[in-house]
């Protein structure tokens with residue numbers, strides 16, 4: 001498969017609920033792309049995350065990711081949105097490995113809060129055969145507490161400038177009627193207001 005920049009040899013895969021996508025996500029994606037000289041950074045919104053509750057529906061979270069991840073080297077995948085049942089990272093990476101072939105270097109990108117739970121991820125031994133994990137710093141979470149086991153995927157730690165923004169904080173601000181300009185890309189802000197997400201009105205929470 002060709003990107004605008006040529007063949008994809010290094011693919012970053014950024015999983016998350018993106019409920020909503022915010023400037024912290026964009027900053028991480030840009031930094032990791034530069035550091036690892038990625039040909040493409042693919043945002044993969046989770047369909048039915050098994051470890052986390054979501055508030056906006058999968059289609060809303062997918063569309064907000066498309067609207068916000070507008071850099072030419074970014075893309076957004078429906079692979080987990082369209083999958084039935086719980087979405088495991090190892091399954092996603094397996095599909096991407098089949099699609100892109102054995103030559104591509106797959107890097108799964110996650111923040112320190114997510115990586116600190118790596119030991120509880122499903123099919124970790126399969127994931128280890130498919131991809132490396134790029135663990136980026138996040139304030140309040142200490143990556144030095146991670147003690148990787150030999151059967152885990154290789155973990156590449158990367159320090160990124162602190163962007164103290166979370167989706168939880170943004171949802172709370174919307175619910176309280178506070179502005180979110182500058183915390184999410186402008187198109188995401190418009191989408192949230194137009195579709196009355198997180199405003200505490202009609203519940204759009206998914207099971």
Ligand code: ATP
Nearest residue numbers: 015016017018024110111114138163165166167168
């Ligand atoms: P929530 O507040 O709902 O838990 P979140 O802000 O952590 O959401 P997610 O969509 O769960 O956003 O995050 C996707 C990935 O991005 C995770 O691996 C998370 O650790 C990472 N991430 C999110 N925000 C930041 C940030 N500000 N700095 C570094 N990593 C981040």
